[in-house]
Amino acid sequence: NAGVTQTPKFQVLKTGQSMTLQCAQDMNHNSMYWYRQDPGMGLRLIYYSASEGTTDKGEVPNGYNVSRLNKREFSLRLESAAPSQTSVYFCASSEAGQGDNEQFFGPGTRLTVL
Amino acid sequence: EDQVTQSPEALRLQEGESSSLNCSYTVSGLRGLFWYRQDPGKGPEFLFTLYSAGEEKEKERLKATLTKKESFLHITAPKPEDSATYLCAVQGSDSWGKFQFGAGTQVVVTP
Numbered sequence: 001n002a003g004v005t006q007t008p009k010f011q012v013l014k015t016g017q018s019m020t021l022q023c024a025q026d027m028n029h030n031s032m033y034w035y036r037q038d039p040g041m042g043l044r045l046i047y048y049s050a051s052e053g054t055t056d057k058g059e060v061p062n063g064y065n066v067s068r069l070n071k072r073e074f075s076l077r078l079e080s081a082a083p084s085q086t087s088v089y090f091c092a093s094s095e096a097g098q099g100d101n102e103q104f105f106g107p108g109t110r111l112t113v114l
Numbered sequence: 115e116d117q118v119t120q121s122p123e124a125l126r127l128q129e130g131e132s133s134s135l136n137c138s139y140t141v142s143g144l145r146g147l148f149w150y151r152q153d154p155g156k157g158p159e160f161l162f163t164l165y166s167a168g169e170e171k172e173k174e175r176l177k178a179t180l181t182k183k184e185s186f187l188h189i190t191a192p193k194p195e196d197s198a199t200y201l202c203a204v205q206g207s208d209s210w211g212k213f214q215f216g217a218g219t220q221v222v223v224t225p
Contacts, residue, residue, distance in 0.1 A: 042217040050211045090157050105157030
């Protein structure tokens with residue numbers, strides 16, 4: 001049981017390049033999330049997917065796109081990377097419902113845009 | 115708009131020196147308040163969920179409490195392994211699926 005996995009762990013891009021961050025979970029969770037974490041600003045929600053087939057914008061969606069490929073996988077794409085997108089990106093999943101719906105996080109992707 | 119403010123930003127403790135972290139929040143209808151622990155270079159790890167004012171939860175040396183406006187994470191007789199950044203997050207009834215995180219409190223416990 002791997003939980004939430006993310007690839008790659010590290011990435012360096014040049015301004016204008018594109019890339020896709022991959023995320024997968026094996027806990028059969030309905031909801032998945034993408035966050036970015038910057039010093040002093042905490043975790044900010046980029047996009048989330050409440051269930052397979054749906055996606056919604058979070059607090060900071062500009063410059064990003066997402067795809068909920070199936071129940072397990074949720075990818076984040078940067079079409080034209082900018083230095084302002086240098087950050088640590090975390091994927092998370094949760095079992096939506098009335099009970100404990102805490103999020104389980106992946107190990108993160110450290111992205112540097114030059 | 116949901117808001118979460120954590121204080122202090124950083125806390126340095128001697129081993130055994132108990133202290134408390136504060137999480138003040140503004141939310142329209144609280145669905146849940148969450149505490150996470152984050153070690154350097156890793157993703158946040160879930161600690162507690164609190165749902166209503168007056169609720170308390172404990173885990174080893176950590177105890178979380180909740181009022182209508184804030185939550186406290188009490189660390190009793192901390193050990194060096196309790197050193198981490200502690201994050202607070204809320205989920206409001208008007209923002210299903212969206213968790214609003216605070217900036218965190220970095221705790222360092224020295225022997």
